[in-house]
Amino acid sequence: xxxxxxxxxxxxxxxxxxxxxxxxxxxxxxxxxxxxxxxxxxxxxxxxxxxxxxxxxxxxxxxxxxxxxxxxxxxxxxxxxxxxxxxxxxxxxxxxxxxxxxxxxxxxxxxxxxxxxxxxxxxxxxxxxxxxxxxxxxxxxxxxxxxxxxxxxxxxxxxxxxxxxxxxxxxxxxxxxxxxxxxxxxxxxxxxxxxxxxxxxxxxxxxxx
Amino acid sequence: xxxxxxxxxxxxxxxxxxxxxxxxxxxxxxxxxxxxxxxxxxxxxxxxxxxxxxxxxxxxxxxxxxxxxxxxxxxxxxxxxxxxxxxxxxxxxxxxxxxxxxxxxxxxxxxxxxxxxxxxxxxxxxxxxxxxxxxxxxxxxxxxxxxxxxxxxxxxxxxxxxxxxxxxxxxxxxxxxxxxxxxxxxxxxxxxxxxxxxxxxxxxxxxxxxxxxxxxxxxxxx
Numbered sequence: 001x002x003x004x005x006x007x008x009x010x011x012x013x014x015x016x017x018x019x020x021x022x023x024x025x026x027x028x029x030x031x032x033x034x035x036x037x038x039x040x041x042x043x044x045x046x047x048x049x050x051x052x053x054x055x056x057x058x059x060x061x062x063x064x065x066x067x068x069x070x071x072x073x074x075x076x077x078x079x080x081x082x083x084x085x086x087x088x089x090x091x092x093x094x095x096x097x098x099x100x101x102x103x104x105x106x107x108x109x110x111x112x113x114x115x116x117x118x119x120x121x122x123x124x125x126x127x128x129x130x131x132x133x134x135x136x137x138x139x140x141x142x143x144x145x146x147x148x149x150x151x152x153x154x155x156x157x158x159x160x161x162x163x164x165x166x167x168x169x170x171x172x173x174x175x176x177x178x179x180x181x182x183x184x185x186x187x188x189x190x191x192x193x194x195x196x197x198x199x200x201x202x203x204x205x206x207x208x209x
Numbered sequence: 210x211x212x213x214x215x216x217x218x219x220x221x222x223x224x225x226x227x228x229x230x231x232x233x234x235x236x237x238x239x240x241x242x243x244x245x246x247x248x249x250x251x252x253x254x255x256x257x258x259x260x261x262x263x264x265x266x267x268x269x270x271x272x273x274x275x276x277x278x279x280x281x282x283x284x285x286x287x288x289x290x291x292x293x294x295x296x297x298x299x300x301x302x303x304x305x306x307x308x309x310x311x312x313x314x315x316x317x318x319x320x321x322x323x324x325x326x327x328x329x330x331x332x333x334x335x336x337x338x339x340x341x342x343x344x345x346x347x348x349x350x351x352x353x354x355x356x357x358x359x360x361x362x363x364x365x366x367x368x369x370x371x372x373x374x375x376x377x378x379x380x381x382x383x384x385x386x387x388x389x390x391x392x393x394x395x396x397x398x399x400x401x402x403x404x405x406x407x408x409x410x411x412x413x414x415x416x417x418x419x420x421x422x423x424x425x426x427x428x429x430x431x
Contacts, residue, residue, distance in 0.1 A: 014238045015378050051323035053271060075322075076296060081270075081307040083300035137296075137322060155325075157252075157279050157347055160245045182380065196252040200280040200345065201321045 002151035003159045005036060009148065011163060016170060016177065026177040027170055029148060037144045039165030040154050043190075044142055045072055047197035049155070052140040060130035061103065067117040071138035074119065079106050080132040084121065089113045092122055105129055161193035211364045214353035216243055220371045234375050240353065246370030246394070247348045250363060251279075253398035257346045258282065263339040266316065270307050270332045274325050278344035281327050284319045285341045294320040299330060306330055314338040366397035 009032060013020055022029060044050050054068035058079070067074060077084045087108045092099045099122055106121035114120055125132070142153040154162060168186035171179045217239045221228050251257050259278075266272050274281055284291045299306050299320065311317075311331040316338070318330040329340075351357060357364060369390040376387035 011238075011241050014235075014241075015374075017378065049324040051326050053326070076300065078304075078307060081305070083304040083307070085300075085304070139323070155279075157248055160248050163245075179380070182377070182384075185377075193249070193252070196249075197324065200252075200282075200324060 001156075002153075003156060004151050005033060005145050005148045008036065008152065008159065008163060008166075012166060012170070015167065024177075026175060027173070032166065032170070033145060033148070035166045035169045036152070036162065039162050039169070040142045040145075040152065041072070042165060043154060043158050043161050043194070045139060046194045047158070047161075048139060048201065049158070049197050050140045050142070051075065051137055054136045054138070056134040056136055058125040058130045058132055058134060060127040061124050063100070063106075063122075063124040064114070064118055064120045065134065067119065068136055068138060070141045070143075071117075071136070072141045074111070074136060074138045076137040077109050077119065078135050079121070079125075080129075081135065084109045084134075086110065087122075089120075099123075106134075158193075161190050164189040164193070211357050211359075211361075212353065213240060213243055213351040213355050213357065216357070216364065216368055216371060217353070219368050220375060223368075223372050224375055234378070236353070238378075239371055239375060240351070242371045242374035243367060244351055245374070246367045247351060247357075249370070250366060250394075250398050251345070251348050253395065254363075255282070255345055256359065256363070257348045258343055259346050260341060260343045262341045264342045265336070265339055266329055266333060268310075268333045268336060270328050270330070271322060271326050272329060274327060275342075275344060278346050280324045280345045281319075281321065281342055282345055283343035284316075284329075286316055286338075288341070291316065291340075292318050294318050294330070296320055296322055296328065299328070307332075310334045316340060362397055366394045369397075370394045 009022075009029070010020060012018075012032075013022060018024060018026075022032070052068070052071065054071070056065050056068065059065075077086075082105075084106055085108045087110050089110050089112050092108070092110065096102075102123045103126050104123040106123050106125065108122040109119045110122075111119050121134075145152060152159060152162065164186045168183045168190060171177065171183035171186065214236075217236050218228050220239055221231055221234070221236075224231075224234065226232065226234060261275065264275070284293075299318075309331040310333065312334050314333050314335060314337065316329045316331065316333065319327055321327050349355075357367070359367075373387040373391040373394065376384045376390075
C-alpha cells in the first residue's frame with residue numbers, strides 16, 4: 001500500500017519535535033511537499049531502480065527525436081531491436097564530416113550539443129526504414145505529489161530514504177531549526193541506501209541471505 | 210519468538226521510559242522505526258528471499274519483476290543456474306541480441322534493468338516455458354502483535370536500530386552515543402549474511418565421513 005504525504009510527514013514531524021501541522025512555522029507544508037518531490041526524483045536517479053521502456057516512431061529523413069516524457073536519463077536506445085551505440089558529436093564529426101547528410105539504418109546516437117531532452121542518430125532513416133521504431137530504456141521520473149492526501153509514487157521500500165533526504169533538507173535550512181550535524185547524518189543514511197540498491201543490480205547475485 | 214510489541218518494550222526499558230505510558234516517545238513512532246529497520250536489514254542481509262519455482266516469462270525480452278518483490282536475485286531453468294549479465298555488456302558483445310529467439314524455448318542468460326524490469330536472452334519463441342526465480346521480497350509490515358520471524362541475532366539488531374532512531378529525536382550527546390548501536394545493527398546484518406555465505410560448502414558433494422576424509426567430492430586425501 002503506497003505511503004501518503006500525510007503518513008510520511010507524520011513520521012518526520014516526530015523526529016524534528018513538531019506537531020502534525022508544523023505549526024512552529026519553521027517549515028511550511030508546501031515547502032515540505034517540494035522537498036518530497038525533489039528527493040523522490042533524486043532517489044530514483046541516484047539508485048537507478050525504476051526504468052521505463054518507450055517506443056519512438058522513426059520518421060523518414062529525420063535524425064533528431066525527443067526523449068520520452070517522464071524520462072530523466074537515457075540508458076539505451078535500439079532501432080528495430082538492434083542496439084545503437086552512444087557516442088558524441090565530436091567523434092561523429094571526426095570520422096565523417098558529412099555524417100549529417102547520410103541516410104540509412106541508424107547505428108549510433110548522441111545527446112551532446114543538442115537541446116535538452118533530445119537525441120540525434122548518425123543516419124536519418126530512409127522511407128523504407130521509417131516503418132520501424134526506436135525503443136528507449138530510461139530512468140523514470142516519479143510523478144510529483146501536489147497535496148498531503150496524495151500517495152508517493154516511489155516504491156514503498158524507498159520511502160525510508162525519501163524520509164532521510166527530506167530530513168537532510170529540513171535540517172540544513174538556515175534558521176532556528178538548522179542542525180548541520182544531524183543533516184550530515186541524514187545525508188549519510190540516504191547515500192548508504194543508494195549503495196544498497198546499487199548492490200542489488202551488480203553482476204554478483206546477492207543470494208547469501 | 211519476538212513480536213513488534215516485545216521489541217518496543219525492550220527499547221522503552223533501555224530508554225528508561227514507561228512501557229505502558231511512555232512520555233517522550235510514543236509506541237507508534239517506535240513501531241515506525243522498527244519497520245524502517247526491517248527494510249534496511251532486508252536490504253543489507255537479503256534475508257526475505259522467496260523462490261518462485263514456476264515463473265512464466267513472456268515472449269518479450271524484458272520481463273517485469275513480480276509485485277511485492279524488490280529485485281530478482283537468481284534465475285534458473287530446469288535446476289540449472291543462468292548467468293547474470295549487464296545490459297551494456299550484452300550490447301557490446303552482440304548488438305542484435307534482442308532480435309534473437311530460442312526456437313527450443315531455452316533461456317540462457319538474464320540481467321537486471323533497474324529493479325522493476327529484467328531481461329532474458331534469448332527470448333522465447335512461444336509461451337509455456339518456465340523459470341525458477343529467487344526474489345528479494347518486501348518484508349510485511351510489523352504491528353505490535355506481529356511475530357517477527359527472524360533469528361535472535363536479527364532481533365537484537367532491530368532493537369539497536371529502534372533505540373538509535375529514538376535517540377535521533379533526542380539529539381545531542383545521547384544521539385551521538387547511540388551511533389554505536391546503529392553501527393552494531395549494520396555489523397550484525399552484514400555479519401550474519403557473511404556467515405551464511407561461508408556455510409555454503411563447495412569442496413565436497415556429500416557430508417564428509419569424519420576423520421577418514423571419505424566421501425569428498427573433489428579432493429583426494431590418499
